[in-house]
Each structure stands twice: as C-alpha cells, then as structure tokens.
Amino acid sequence: MGRRARGTLWTVNRVPIVIEQAAKSDIRSARDYYSDRGENTSERFRDELAQVFDLLSRHPEAVAVAFSRTRLKPMRNFPYIIGYIYFEGVVHVTGVQYGGLGWDEFERRR
Numbered sequence: 001m002g003r004r005a006r007g008t009l010w011t012v013n014r015v016p017i018v019i020e021q022a023a024k025s026d027i028r029s030a031r032d033y034y035s036d037r038g039e040n041t042s043e044r045f046r047d048e049l050a051q052v053f054d055l056l057s058r059h060p061e062a063v064a065v066a067f068s069r070t071r072l073k074p075m076r077n078f079p080y081i082i083g084y085i086y087f088e089g090v091v092h093v094t095g096v097q098y099g100g101l102g103w104d105e106f107e108r109r110r
Helices: 021-035 041-058 104-109
Strands: 017-019 065-067 070-074 080-087 090-098
Touching (some): 017 041, 021 041, 021 090, 041 070, 041 080
Parallel strands (some): 017 090
Antiparallel strands (some): 065 070, 070 080, 080 090
C-alpha cells in the first residue's frame, strides 16, 4: 500500500470581479480621506480592500444576501461595507460605503 501525502493541496477557482463605476468613485473618496489621516492609513485601507476582493473572488457566495441579490461584506479594520452582486459567475462590486450611511445607497445601485 502506498504512503499518503501529509497534506492535501486544495485548488480554489476564482471568479472575475468587476468594480462598477460608482464603487470606483467610493474607493477614490475613501482613499483620499485616509491619505489625510496619517502615515500609511491609505495603504492599509487599500491592502485590506484587496484582501476582501481576493476573498470574494475565491468564495463569492460566502456572504449571505442582505436584500434582493445584494450581499454586504464589512471590512474588518475600517468602517466600510462592500456591496456586491454575484451573478452568472461574476462578482459585481456596486459600492464601498461608509458603514454609517445605511443600506439605501446599496439598494439604489443594484
């Protein structure tokens, strides 16, 4: 009988992410805000956002639908929520909103 490998290599398929124009504007606004808030805060925001996008690309259905088809993924270290729709194998990021604004903006953008 052959020996089993100690670990198993899991491959994870990634799905494409499309960042809608409104979300790009949200990201620019947040980045501008944090660039005035001290050393490397803007870079930390950018890095965490990239981590969230990577997670969504690997596991787009890991976040429950909040309303209609929109899913809301909060950032861990910043008070922002990423709104997205997973449709036909593509993640469409519709917004990156400050958490205190409420859900109306995400509902309007879908």
